[in-house]
Amino acid sequence: xxxxxxxxxxxxxxxxxxxxxxxPEKSMDQAxxxxxxxYLDESPSLSPSGATTLGDHRFDHKxxxxxxxxxxxxxxxxxxYLGELKRxxxxxxxxxxxxxxxxxxxxxxxxxxxxxxxxxxxxxxxxYTQLAGGAIYGLMAREFxxxxxxxxxxxxxxxQYPRLYSQIRETLNPARVPAVHAETAIKQNRGxxxxxxxxxxxxxxxxxxxxxxxxxxxxxxxxGEVEKHQKWLETELLPKAGGDARLGPRLFDEKLAxxxxxxxxxxDIRARAEFELQRVRTEMYSIARGLQPDANLPDSPTPDQQxxxxxxxxxxxxxQAPARDxxxxxxxxxxxLTTDFVRSRDLVTIPPDPLDIIVMPEFxxxxxxxxxxxPGPLEVGQKTFYAVAPLPADWTEAQxxxxxxxxxxxxxxxxxxxEAMPGHFLQLAHANRSPNRLRSLLSSGVFVEGWAxxxxxxxxxxxxxxxxxLMRLITLKWYLRVVAxxxxxxxxxxxxxxxxxxxxxxxxxxxQEERExxxxxxxxxxxxxxxxxxxxxxxxHRDLRTAAQTAxxxxxxxxxxxxxxxxxxxxxxxxxxxxxxNQPIPGNDR
Numbered sequence: 389x390x391x392x393x394x395x396x397x398x399x400x401x402x403x404x405x406x407x408x409x410x411x412p413e414k415s416m417d418q419a420x421x422x423x424x425x426x427y428l429d430e431s432p433s434l435s436p437s438g439a440t441t442l443g444d445h446r447f448d449h450k451x452x453x454x455x456x457x458x459x460x461x462x463x464x465x466x467x468x469y470l471g472e473l474k475r476x477x478x479x480x481x482x483x484x485x486x487x488x489x490x491x492x493x494x495x496x497x498x499x500x501x502x503x504x505x506x507x508x509x510x511x512x513x514x515x516y517t518q519l520a521g522g523a524i525y526g527l528m529a530r531e532f533x534x535x536x537x538x539x540x541x542x543x544x545x546x547x548q549y550p551r552l553y554s555q556i557r558e559t560l561n562p563a564r565v566p567a568v569h570a571e572t573a574i575k576q577n578r579g580x581x582x583x584x585x586x587x588x589x590x591x592x593x594x595x596x597x598x599x600x601x602x603x604x605x606x607x608x609x610x611x612g613e614v615e616k617h618q619k620w621l622e623t624e625l626l627p628k629a630g631g632d633a634r635l636g637p638r639l640f641d642e643k644l645a646x647x648x649x650x651x652x653x654x655x656d657i658r659a660r661a662e663f664e665l666q667r668v669r670t671e672m673y674s675i676a677r678g679l680q681p682d683a684n685l686p687d688s689p690t691p692d693q694q695x696x697x698x699x700x701x702x703x704x705x706x707x708q709a710p711a712r713d714x715x716x717x718x719x720x721x722x723x724x725l726t727t728d729f730v731r732s733r734d735l736v737t738i739p740p741d742p743l744d745i746i747v748m749p750e751f752x753x754x755x756x757x758x759x760x761x762x763p764g765p766l767e768v769g770q771k772t773f774y775a776v777a778p779l780p781a782d783w784t785e786a787q788x789x790x791x792x793x794x795x796x797x798x799x800x801x802x803x804x805x806x807e808a809m810p811g812h813f814l815q816l817a818h819a820n821r822s823p824n825r826l827r828s829l830l831s832s833g834v835f836v837e838g839w840a841x842x843x844x845x846x847x848x849x850x851x852x853x854x855x856x857x858l859m860r861l862i863t864l865k866w867y868l869r870v871v872a873x874x875x876x877x878x879x880x881x882x883x884x885x886x887x888x889x890x891x892x893x894x895x896x897x898x899x900q901e902e903r904e905x906x907x908x909x910x911x912x913x914x915x916x917x918x919x920x921x922x923x924x925x926x927x928x929h930r931d932l933r934t935a936a937q938t939a940x941x942x943x944x945x946x947x948x949x950x951x952x953x954x955x956x957x958x959x960x961x962x963x964x965x966x967x968x969x970n971q972p973i974p975g976n977d978r
Contacts, residue, residue, distance in 0.1 A: 443766025513573035521751025562628035579751025676701030722804035760812035794901035811840035827957025838925015
């Protein structure tokens with residue numbers, strides 16, 4: 389819920405692209421513009437830390453409220469703007485504004501549903517640990533202002549941490565909190581202190597004596613509050629955590645519809661995923677068989693033969709793995725390789741934005757191995773961070789070996805394609821440059837994740853690494869992970885899948901290593917419906933490219949298509965299809 393509300397904050401420059409003329413036939417567009425301007429002025433205050441992330445710094449000195457009163461303000465906001473939208477006839481809007489209208493409407497309805505029906509605010513402590521860490525990290529990670537100004541804002545926010553942590557403890561209902569959520573929050577909570585140590589304390593000398601004294605006092609207060617909250621998480625919340633991490637069919641299907649924004653049902657996704665699982669394994673067998681020319685392997689293997697042949701071929705890729713402390717350097721090398729390939733093939737326009745590969749901040753760990761942290765749409769050109777989680781210090785040698793087999797050198801290449809070039813980093817840099825900020829700010833996770841998965845397959849098909857068959861095999865294995873994600877997502881939350889079944893799906897059917905599968909099992913429990921965005925998004929991007937090839941015929945060029953597809957920000961793929969190919973604007977699926 390909180391992430392969606394921070395996206396809501398977002399409608400800064402809602403429809404800069406719609407410069408409506410002052411004529412009677414444009415009255416609806418003008419009404420929508422006036423509504424947009426009001427929305428823009430009011431919404432950022434709903435989440436000050438979210439506004440900072442987006443690049444709106446009017447509220448950098450404030451910290452989010454997570455009380456019942458704050459939720460009522462958010463509820464009233466959504467209901468009021470939904471009421472205003474109903475007064476506008478969407479059919480009389482321009483094509484551009486029809487898209488924007490639906491994006492705002494969908495976001496408002498989704499946020500209302502999250503507040504009143506899902507009620508994650510009562511049972512998900514992870515959202516609060518990420519809020520607490522992000523409130524400082526967002527101020528210090530990028531140089532959007534002189535460091536002394538940012539530190540003064542840090543001080544102001546940290547002085548409000550006692551209120552924040554008190555509200556969190558009052559809001560969370562231990563009886564509704566799943567144990568896995570409490571355990572993950574316990575691991576993340578002290579990440580606030582590492583941010584202070586690494587990003588705040590090194591700059592103390594940039595402050596005046598009085599401001600430095602005030603900041604040091606705020607650090608002491610925050611440290612005490614974090615430790616107090618850690619004790620509460622460990623001794624009060626976790627022992628009493630009695631919630632079920634499974635959403636169940638009703639909540640899952642409703643959240644899935646809001647997350648995906650498509651007409652695909654849970655059954656539709658499952659059928660497509662099961663088909664792809666078999667199709668991709670067949671292709672992997674064909675490649676693996678070619679790597680063993682003297683083995684006299686059959687064209688139509690038994691399931692056991694297929695499994696053994698693919699697994700044996702993957703071992704050749706696993707043999708080339710980074711050292712335990714070598715994942716970040718390997719990612720840096722991969723970034724050069726992928727960037728050089730994209731540039732040499734002229735596949736898409738590369739923006740000049742800076743990109744740093746960093747060790748993942750502690751408050752973000754425990755959910756994914758890597759992520760792309762792009763600047764907000766109001767801060768075009770600021771650094772993007774490609775964050776990679778370090779191997780946990782308490783892992784055994786066997787666990788580390790399992791992880792490094794999964795993230796072998798070719799897998800790191802594929803990870804870099806997904807997170808950076810030409811995946812998230814490149815797409816979001818283009819999105820931030822869209823003249824229509826709405827589609828950058830109210831972004832579709834299906835579009836964003838689907839694009840990144842699409843680029844993995846596209847790069848492989850275009851011959852990345854000289855058509856290395858092992859690279860192709862690893863890329864297909866990563867696509868199998870995407871397929872497994874969508875099956876795991878619904879199977880856990882709806883069908884009652886147990887850990888043993890999930891591990892078999894991941895380690896056997898889709899060839900994942902134990903450490904990857906164990907982490908994904910946790911992720912499936914704490915991020916309902918997010919794991920489905922990769923598979924559905926990839927399917928939609930593939931369909932969009934096919935439609936463009938059909939429509940453009942001999943004039944189809946990959947660079948023209950890629951630049952066009954990511955030029956509209958990050959709205960649902962169905963809207964990009966309508967805008968790119970000049971088709972009718974589809975209606976909302978909810």
